[in-house]
Amino acid sequence: MSSLPQILFLLVLGAAGFILYKRISYIRKTILLGKPLPRTDRPKERWKTMALVAFGQQKMFKRIGPALLHLIIYVSFIVINLEVLEFIIDGLAGTHRIFASALAGFYTLAMNLFELLALGVLISCVAFLIRRNLMKVPRLSSAELKGWPKLDANLILWIEILLMIAILTMNATDQLLAYRGVEGYIPLGGLWISNSIQGLFEGLSSATLLFLERFAWWFHIIGILGFAIYVTYSKHLHIFLAFPNTWYSNLDPKGKIPNMEVVTQEVKSMLGLQAAPEATDQAEIGRFGAKDVTDLSWVQIMNAFSCTECGRCTAECPASITGKKLSPRKIMMDTRDRAEEISQSKVAGKDGKDDGKSLLGDYISQEEINACTSCNACVEACPVNIDPLSIIIELRRYTSMEESGSPAQWNAMFQNIETSFAPWKFAPSDRFNWASKLNQEEKKPRNNE
Amino acid sequence: MSNTYQVPTMAQKAATGETPEVLFWVGCAGSFDERYQAVTLAFTKILNKVGIDFAVLGDEETCTGDPARRAGNEFLFQMQAISNIQVLDGYQVKKIVTACPHCFNTLKNEYPALGGNYEVMHHSQFLQGLIQEGKIVMKGGGTFKGKRITFHDSCYLGRANNVYEAPRDVIKALDMELVEMKRCRTKGLCCGAGGAQMFKEPENGNKDINVERTEEALETGAKTIAVGCPFCLTMMADGVKNKEKEKEVQVLDLAELIAKDQGLSG
Known part of the structure; x- marks a missing residue:
């Protein structure tokens, strides 16, 4: 056998590895545009959250139909990738099905399982294509998905379908060649699913079969490597980022908004509780809240890269449900788009931050963030623990504290709290008046008889 | 013992050297909103009837700062929080009960970062405890018997703090049929007022x-x-009015339901 295919394979593998390395570094840099946020406390709880939410897909099962279809694809992704290991060894060593003889009967069993899963993926992807394009499930066909996001979603499904067809074609032709006694091909004693499509290839000559088998093999491995690279450009990155994203998720009660330490120092000095912070410290404070993605934390940007645009957040959002402009999914898509815009301009040698654009204003409008009820429905709904609310709060903080740009009624509410210590304009001295209604009333006897 | 309801303030208690077991944090709505004053009164009557050693802050209470923080005004929030913590710590408050999930969430989750550490309960949890301890024995029957009731999960009680069962336990103790809405518990739909939308x-x-x-x-x-x-x-009462159902459908707080059952209303 010529070693040309081996050299070619090595080149393909090397090139894919290099591109992947570049892409991963780029994404890492983009995520680290965010501010530092230490989040490594409670490691036990973090591993548990990751095991349940990412590995165990706990939150997917709030919608049982899509959850089952997704589970098939997810399990197949993990299991079929074991076969990729054999592909790589075969490709580099010039062998064919290197594990077949060593594993014997078990190998056939494993191949049958892989084929079953491949068929499952095929069916699930077709079902997903139907849901997306024919059934027009509302959360999968809303306005923010027009253009690239919609194409991206469909492309992924088609790529997966083609990859599965390649596996089944490869096995079917491979086994036909083995039965015909062609050298190097090993009879596996019955692959049920690919055997059932062998009829399509039976009339072909062994030379044609050989070509088809090799073509399917190369198509599958190059397809998988290509898919891995494609994923880094796609919303599909969740297949990897779901794990770190859930590990680093917020473990505090959802109602808790984190304290701004910088503000505490100033407030305490205003109230005469501690000395005013030194001027040098103030220079480092930067801005309050977030105007752009660089004001967000790295976890919030990772959130954006982990988003697969499923729209469960938006489907549960009371503002979105009642036709307001806010969509939590769009908050995440905008955050990623803006982070990539800055990152790309940095790659091009410019300082992306000063392009005159910002997340708030150019991507996300005041109307959107003003519509949020902070109800946490989006956070609860997200299958990978993304927190759109935390970004909305940061944008509101910037608006209020840096621009005094909150809605007029909120500014009035602020003023009421400042002057009357209540969000409504009542005299503070009237606060306890309610009790006078009670004091005149006769107390009912204990046993009420 | 006095035959009128008592609402001692922390200042009065402090003057006689007493430290009450629990502070009833009334909240701005409970103090000023005419409709919610009825809830404050109902809860106060329950506390009186059961004989809880409680007090309120009276006019020393101020907004927790919740709407300011959620609308983005962190300065104002912290001004309120730090002042309130000074008052609470001044009275050596350990335990707080409140009928407002927003106050509950802020006092419980957000004051600790500013040095205010208290055991904070929502009144549904407090009432649940009183029922479980047998301190409130529901009479049942009467106007409630067998009637259908539904519970609206508040975001700041439910998703924000995972309190789903306490209010339901309170309702189950009444002689009523609890029917859940399609979106309930973790999937509960917001009333529209949270996040300073009110x-x-x-x-x-x-x-x-x-x-x-x-x-x-x-x-x-x-x-x-x-x-x-x-x-x-x-929000729900306005919604019922919008649907012109206010003659048939009542919107009631948990404390009002118990007060009615116990014959304490009016």
């Missing part, structure tokens, strides 16, 4: 959130919508 007009859309939620509540066929939050109460 204090401004909603953004443009095709429907008001409270109307969407009220429709869902009405679909259960319940004639009583139970709530545990002043803002939810306002």
Whole structure:
């Protein structure tokens, strides 16, 4: 056998590895545009959250139909990738099905399982294509998905379908060649699913079969490597980022908004509780809240890269449900788009931050963030623990504290709290008046008889 | 013992050297909102009847700062929080009960970062405890018997703090049939008032959130919508009015339900 295919394979593998390395570094840099946020406390709880939410897909099962279809694809992704290991060894060593003889009967069993899963993926992807394009499930066909996001979603499904067809074609032709006694091909004693499509290839000559088998093999491995690279450009990155994203998720009660330490120092000095912070410290404070993605934390940007645009957040959002402009999914898509815009301009040698654009204003409008009820429905709904609310709060903080740009009624509410210590304009001295209604009333006897 | 209801203040208690067991944090709505004052009164009567050693801050209480923080004004929030913590710590408060999930969330989750550490309970949890301990024995029957009731989960009680069972336990102790809305517990739909929305007009859309939620509540066929939050109460009551059902459907707080059962209302 010529070693040309081996050299070619090595080149393909090397090139894919290099591109992947570049892409991963780029994404890492983009995520680290965010501010530092230490989040490594409670490691036990973090591993548990990751095991349940990412590995165990706990939150997917709030919608049982899509959850089952997704589970098939997810399990197949993990299991079929074991076969990729054999592909790589075969490709580099010039062998064919290197594990077949060593594993014997078990190998056939494993191949049958892989084929079953491949068929499952095929069916699930077709079902997903139907849901997306024919059934027009509302959360999968809303306005923010027009253009690239919609194409991206469909492309992924088609790529997966083609990859599965390649596996089944490869096995079917491979086994036909083995039965015909062609050298190097090993009879596996019955692959049920690919055997059932062998009829399509039976009339072909062994030379044609050989070509088809090799073509399917190369198509599958190059397809998988290509898919891995494609994923880094796609919303599909969740297949990897779901794990770190859930590990680093917020473990505090959802109602808790984190304290701004910088503000505490100033407030305490205003109230005469501690000395005013030194001027040098103030220079480092930067801005309050977030105007752009660089004001967000790295976890919030990772959130954006982990988003697969499923729209469960938006489907549960009371503002979105009642036709307001806010969509939590769009908050995440905008955050990623803006982070990539800055990152790309940095790659091009410019300082992306000063392009005159910002997340708030150019991507996300005041109307959107003003519509949020902070109800946490989006956070609860997200299958990978993304927190759109935390970004909305940061944008509101910037608006209020840096621009005094909150809605007029909120500014009035602020003023009421400042002057009357209540969000409504009542005299503070009237606060306890309610009790006078009670004091005149006769107390009912204990046993009420 | 006095035959009128007592509402001691922390200042009065301190003057006689007493430290009450629990502080009843009334909240701005409970103090000023005419409708929610009824809830404050109902809860106070229950506390009196059971003989709880409690006090209120009276006019020393101020806004927790919740709406300011959620609208982005961190300065104002912290001004309020730090001042309130000074007052609470001055009276050596250890345990707080409140009928407002927003106050509950802020006092419980957000004051510790500023040095205020208290055991904070929502009144649904407090009432649940009194029922479980046998301190409140529901009479049942009467106007409630067998009637349908639905419970609206407040975001700041439910998703924000995972309190789902306490209010339901309170309702189950009544002689009523609890019917859940389609979106309940973790999936509960907001009334529309959270995140400081209570204090401004909603953004443009095709429907008001409270109307969407009220429709869902009405679909259960319940004639009583139970709530545990002043803002939810306002929003749901407005929703019921919007649907012109205010003659048939009542929106009541958990404390009001118990007070009615115990013959304490009026």
